[in-house]
Amino acid sequence: MTDLPVWADWVISFFIILGASFAFIGSLGLLRLPDFMARLHAPTKNTTLGVGGVIIGSILYFSMTDGLSLHELLIAIFLFLTAPISAHLLAKAGLHLELELSENTRDFRTKPEQYSDKDD
Amino acid sequence: MNKLVPAPWWSLFLLAFWLLLQNKVSVGATLLGLVLAIIIPLYTLRARDYRTTLHHPLLGVQYFFILLGDIIVSNFNIAAIILRPRKNIKPALIEFPLAISGSVPITILASTISLTPGTISAELGRDGRSILIHALNVDDPEATIQQIKQRYERRLKEIFQC
Numbered sequence: 001m002t003d004l005p006v007w008a009d010w011v012i013s014f015f016i017i018l019g020a021s022f023a024f025i026g027s028l029g030l031l032r033l034p035d036f037m038a039r040l041h042a043p044t045k046n047t048t049l050g051v052g053g054v055i056i057g058s059i060l061y062f063s064m065t066d067g068l069s070l071h072e073l074l075i076a077i078f079l080f081l082t083a084p085i086s087a088h089l090l091a092k093a094g095l096h097l098e099l100e101l102s103e104n105t106r107d108f109r110t111k112p113e114q115y116s117d118k119d120d
Numbered sequence: 121m122n123k124l125v126p127a128p129w130w131s132l133f134l135l136a137f138w139l140l141l142q143n144k145v146s147v148g149a150t151l152l153g154l155v156l157a158i159i160i161p162l163y164t165l166r167a168r169d170y171r172t173t174l175h176h177p178l179l180g181v182q183y184f185f186i187l188l189g190d191i192i193v194s195n196f197n198i199a200a201i202i203l204r205p206r207k208n209i210k211p212a213l214i215e216f217p218l219a220i221s222g223s224v225p226i227t228i229l230a231s232t233i234s235l236t237p238g239t240i241s242a243e244l245g246r247d248g249r250s251i252l253i254h255a256l257n258v259d260d261p262e263a264t265i266q267q268i269k270q271r272y273e274r275r276l277k278e279i280f281q282c
Contacts, residue, residue: 022195029202037254038211040240041198048235049195071143084234084241091242091254106212108261115243115252 008064012057019053022046034102036094044087051079124158126165129174131157172224175281183275187232190271194237201257213242214261216251219273222282226251232272239264 004012029042055072062069095115109115125131138153139145174180201209216233220226230241230251243252258264276282 022199025199025202029198032202033256034209035211037240037242038209038256040254041238041256042202044234044240045191045194045198045237048191069143071140074137074140077137080235081231084231087234088230088241091240095242095252101213102211104210106210106261108212108214109252110215111245111250113246115245 004061004064008060012060015053015057015060017053019050019055019057021050022053023050026050035105036099037091037101037105040087040091040094044083048079048083052076125161127161129177130161134160172222172280174279176279179275179279183272183279186271186275187235190236194235197237198256209257210259212255212258212261214253214255214258214264215245216253216265216268218249218251219269220277220280220282221248222280225276225280225282229273229276233268236268236272239268 023046026042026046029046030039033039033042055076058072059069062072135150135153135157138156139149142149142153218226218229220229226244226248230244233239233241233251233253238256238258240254240256241251242254245251253264255261255264
């Protein structure tokens with residue numbers, strides 16, 4: 001293990017702390033937001049920057065010590081592909097189970113039967 | 121395109137993917153990657169029941185960077201909502217009428233909606249002509265729809281010509 005210059009330490013720490021803070025805020029959102037659908041917003045969005053920050057930190061650190069390292073980007077690619085899809089499936093499940101939404105949710109659906117699994 | 125490389129973008133993606141997995145670029149890794157990038161699409165092509173053509177690859181790259189910027193904005197946006205005192209958000213369920221068709225463009229649009237500020241795609245209408253969106257904090261649903269249409273759907277329509 002080689003020693004890094006001080007500025008590199010600072011830059012890498014910045015990205016890792018940034019990522020960790022966003023991951024934390026995302027988890028906090030699960031606790032604080034009012035209903036199931038609103039809670040979904042927090043982890044889908046904040047994990048992308050949360051993991052992104054840690055990945056950038058990791059790329060910088062390993063590129064400066066062991067030579068160029070980019071395979072962390074694969075994690076980002078998989079996250080981009082899977083985060084919206086899992087959120088979509090959870091939202092879909094919540095919708096079909098007709099979970100209660102917080103009372104200030106406004107419903108602008110004009111054709112609710114399009115999104116229902118009931119045959120009528 | 122032709123018989124040997126039926127899906128050039130897919131092959132290119134596989135090659136890049138292989139090199140990232142190896143975490144280095146060497147002659148051996150590139151050769152093996154090229155072989156895989158040719159064989160895998162040939163083998164899996166029969167299982168693909170959709171045909172998608174990328175008409176404007178450069179616009180696709182531009183779309184990717186716009187999306188990246190919006191994801192970062194979206195992260196700060198949602199962090200602000202979470203850290204603010206609760207009760208003053210205005211969630212809504214909005215119907216988004218689709219002007220594009222085809223499973224790949226619609227999937228990309230739905231994923232984009234989920235990753236960008238304040239909206240999540242919850243369900244595709246039965247007839248495939250609209251997406252149900254859950255928005256976390258909106259004042260004017262029409263403005264949200266117009267923004268998605270202008271910013272993303274118009275570009276996707278141009279990229280895929282659908």
